[in-house]
Amino acid sequence: MKLSLRHRRFARCAAAVSATALVLSACGGGSEEADAADGDFGDVTLQLSWVKNAEFAGEFFADAEGYYADAGFGAVTMNPGPGAIETLVASGEADFGLSNAIATAQLVAEEDAPIKIVGTKFQKNPFTILSMADGGNIATPQDLVGKRIGVQAGGNETLFDALLEVNGIDPADVTKVPVEYDPSPLVDGEVDGFLAYLTNESITVQFDGHEVTNLPFADNGLPFVAESLIVNERTLEESPEMVKAFLEAEIRGWQDALADPDEAARLAVEEYGADLDLSMDKELEQANVQAGLILTPDVESNGLFTISDQLIEENLATLAAADIEIEADDLFDLTLLTELLEEKPELAELPEGVEVPTS
CATH class of the missing domain: 3.40.190.10 (Periplasmic binding protein-like II)
Structure with missing residues (x-):
């Protein structure tokens, strides 16, 4: 990938x-x-x-x-x-x-x-929490609770923290896993969710033969x-x-x-x-x-x-x-x-x- x-x-x-x-x-x-x-x-x-x-x-x-x-x-x-x-x-x-x-x-x-x-x-905006439909299947903000989410360092951490804040989720209830920009950790099951783009990684993973679930930021408190x-x-x-x-x-x-x-x-x-x-x-x-x-x-x-x-x-x-x-x-x-x-x-x-x- x-x-x-x-x-x-x-x-x-x-x-x-x-x-x-x-x-x-x-x-x-x-x-x-x-x-x-x-x-x-x-x-x-x-x-x-x-x-x-x-x-x-x-x-x-x-x-x-x-x-x-x-x-x-x-x-x-x-x-x-x-x-x-x-x-x-x-x-x-x-x-x-x-x-x-x-x-x-x-x-x-x-x-x-x-x-x-x-x-x-x-x-x-095209930001999303990407997950596997047969895995994390993160469809709502509350589905983040108890999950391991791959988040890239820098500005993406700020965005992810804001996503949790606007949805009333305690950061202690989510495990933030440092990742790079390749969604392989998601496909390999190392994380339950992955901070991604609807127009990029989400499509790439689907074209690799996987059914995915998206949690778009724009529709979940961060337009x-x-x-x-x-x-x-x-x-x-x-x-x-x-x-x-x-x-x-x-x-x-x-x-x-x-x-x-x-x-x-x-x-x-x-x-x-x-x-x-x-x-x-x-x-x-x-x-x-x-x-x-x-x-x-x-x-x-x-x-x-x-x-x-x-x-x-x-x-x-x-x-x-x-x-x-x-x-x-x-x-x-x-x-x-x-x-x-x-x-x-x-x-x-x-x-x-x-x-x-x-x-």
Whole structure:
């Protein structure tokens, strides 16, 4: 079973913070001259949160179908992760980044990083406690009691502790087992549950022939947005039209990705991730699973990338449970997205045939 590095997305943040703290206040986005009168925004860099798989199908469509070019951009360089996404955007080394509310808020709260979330792909985060259906079978928070749970060091420990807290579970009633990022300890029966991703390890274990049970964090007291577009505050102030143009291209790309998961998988396997030896079946399953994280009743009403006021409040509550104190205005700035959807209301519509999952 292949080693997964997905969970290093949270752990990496603390290690990168100190190295960039001295430059954050002095550095801005790399495109402060980008709002040219003719709409030519030039070349930009997008820091991805993971390798080039189906998780970024919307970005692949935006590039392949010319939506970035139509919006006024030259080359859009997609740098694969994992990496210090938030610090790269804060220091101006990347124009845009794809992060999440936890990692972004941590850097803002601890180091006053000049970055904001301007929209989000995933309304629901993909974190889960993965278990074997014929083993731990952890379907509710109370099923954690008395179990051995594999948890990776760093930010994942903070998240797991928050999961216990919001569900009123005494940490002494759960055995936390240090693990790496390969779910083999779960498959081998060394642990009853494993902190994982719905879009990664859960699918991998299933494709290895096992029936699994998931306990999604988003549905069990810890909702927070993920795969969120982050931008440097200086870019927001000096190049708002560029940010709006990028958001437009992203939305159009994701409209296509949701409407055609087969092509989303193909773009990942045969083109953008061609050097990764990806599985077409796994990437197609990922495209379908992540649609359930993207499509919600709020998105159906308000459009892709939007974040409702209620969801923002839920995010703040999750952050508080993880001991991250921050105000909404210090983390989110949806002004430009709101303006864009008012100017081009067709962007708020879901593609024909795309429906919000009922469960």
